[in-house]
Amino acid sequence: MGVNIMSEMNEAEKYMIEQIRQGDSDTWTQMVNRYNGRLLAFAQNSLPQRADAEDIVQEAFIGFLKGLDNFRGQASLETYLFTILRRKIIDSYRSRASRITCLIQDVYKSSAQEQTTDVFGKIADSKPTASWYVSRDEQYELHRESLEKALRELVRGMKESFKFRDLEIIELLFYSQVPNKDVAKILEITEKNIAVKKHRVIKQVKEKINPKEYNADPLSPAFESMLSEIWESQRLSCPKRSTIGAYLLETLDEDWYNYVNFHLNTLGCHFCRANLEDLRQQQEESKQQTTFRQRIMESTVGFLKKS
Ligand SMILES: [Zn+2]
Numbered sequence: 001m002g003v004n005i006m007s008e009m010n011e012a013e014k015y016m017i018e019q020i021r022q023g024d025s026d027t028w029t030q031m032v033n034r035y036n037g038r039l040l041a042f043a044q045n046s047l048p049q050r051a052d053a054e055d056i057v058q059e060a061f062i063g064f065l066k067g068l069d070n071f072r073g074q075a076s077l078e079t080y081l082f083t084i085l086r087r088k089i090i091d092s093y094r095s096r097a098s099r100i101t102c103l104i105q106d107v108y109k110s111s112a113q114e115q116t117t118d119v120f121g122k123i124a125d126s127k128p129t130a131s132w133y134v135s136r137d138e139q140y141e142l143h144r145e146s147l148e149k150a151l152r153e154l155v156r157g158m159k160e161s162f163k164f165r166d167l168e169i170i171e172l173l174f175y176s177q178v179p180n181k182d183v184a185k186i187l188e189i190t191e192k193n194i195a196v197k198k199h200r201v202i203k204q205v206k207e208k209i210n211p212k213e214y215n216a217d218p219l220s221p222a223f224e225s226m227l228s229e230i231w232e233s234q235r236l237s238c239p240k241r242s243t244i245g246a247y248l249l250e251t252l253d254e255d256w257y258n259y260v261n262f263h264l265n266t267l268g269c270h271f272c273r274a275n276l277e278d279l280r281q282q283q284e285e286s287k288q289q290t291t292f293r294q295r296i297m298e299s300t301v302g303f304l305k306k307s
Pocket of ligand 1: 235237238239263269270271272273
C-alpha cells in the first residue's frame with residue numbers, strides 16, 4: 001500500500017486551477033461537482049438546516065473564486081476549500097468556538113487551545129493578522145517550510161512502519177492539542193509515557209531541521225504551537241479520500257482500519273468525517289440506482305424482441 005496521506009496540491013489540481021483562472025466554466029463545474037458533497041457534509045456539522053448549509057457552501061465557492069489570485073497552492077485544494085468554508089461558518093456563528101477541527105476538542109477544552117490563533121482563517125483571508133508570527137521575516141517562512149517537511153517525513157515514517165499508536169499520540173497532542181494527561185486517559189497510557197514520546201518527537205523534528213539556522217528554542221511553547229499550526233493547516237496526518245473509501249468498504253488491512261477508525265471516530269476529524277459522509281451518500285445513491293436499473297432490466301427483458 002502506498003503512503004496514504006494528504007499532500008500539497010498535485011499537478012492535476014494545478015492544471016485545474018489554471019483553467020479556472022482562465023475562466024473555463026467546464027472545469028469549474030467539474031470542481032464544484034467534485035467538492036460540493038464533502039463541503040456540504042462539513043457545513044451540516046455546524047448548520048443542521050440544509051438550506052443554511054447550502055448557502056454557506058455557495059458562499060465558500062464564491063469566496064474561492066474571489067480569492068483565486070491569492071491562492072498559492074500551499075495546501076491541497078480540498079484543504080483550502082475546507083479552510084474557506086470554515087472561515088465562513090465561523091463568521092456566521094460568532095458565538096461558537098473558533099476551533100472546529102475535531103470532535104475530541106469539544107470534549108477536551110484546554111487553555112492552550114483557546115490561545116491558538118486561527119490558522120485556517122489566516123490562510124483563507126489573505127489579509128495579514130496580528131498573530132505572533134505573521135510579522136516574522138522570510139527567514140521564518142524558510143524555517144516553517146523545513147519544519148513542515150520534517151513533520152511530513154515523520155508522519156510518513158510512522159505510517160510506513162505501522163507505528164500507529166505513536167501516530168495517535170502525536171495526533172492528539174499536536175493536531176487536537178489535547179493536554180498530556182487527557183491523551184493518557186484516552187489512550188490508556190501513563191502520562192509519563194506520553195511526555196517521553198512527545199519529547200522524543202520534538203527532538204526528532206528538531207534534528208531534521210537545521211539547528212544552526214533555527215534560532216527559536218525548539219522546546220518552547222512557541223515551537224510547540226508552531227508544530228500544531230503546521231499540523232492543522234496542512235492536515236499532515238489526514239488519510240486520503242481513497243483510504244477513507246477503502247475504510248468504508250472494509251477493504252483496509254487491520255492496522256490501517258483501526259488507525260483510520262481512530263482518526264474518524266475517536267479523534268473525530270471533521271474534515272475526514274465530511275469525506276466519509278459524502279462517500280457514504282454516494283455509495284447509497286449508486287446502490288439505489290443499481291437496484292432501480294436491475295428492476296427495469298428484470299421487468300423489461302421479457303419484452304425484448306428475440307432476434
Ligand atoms: Zn482528518
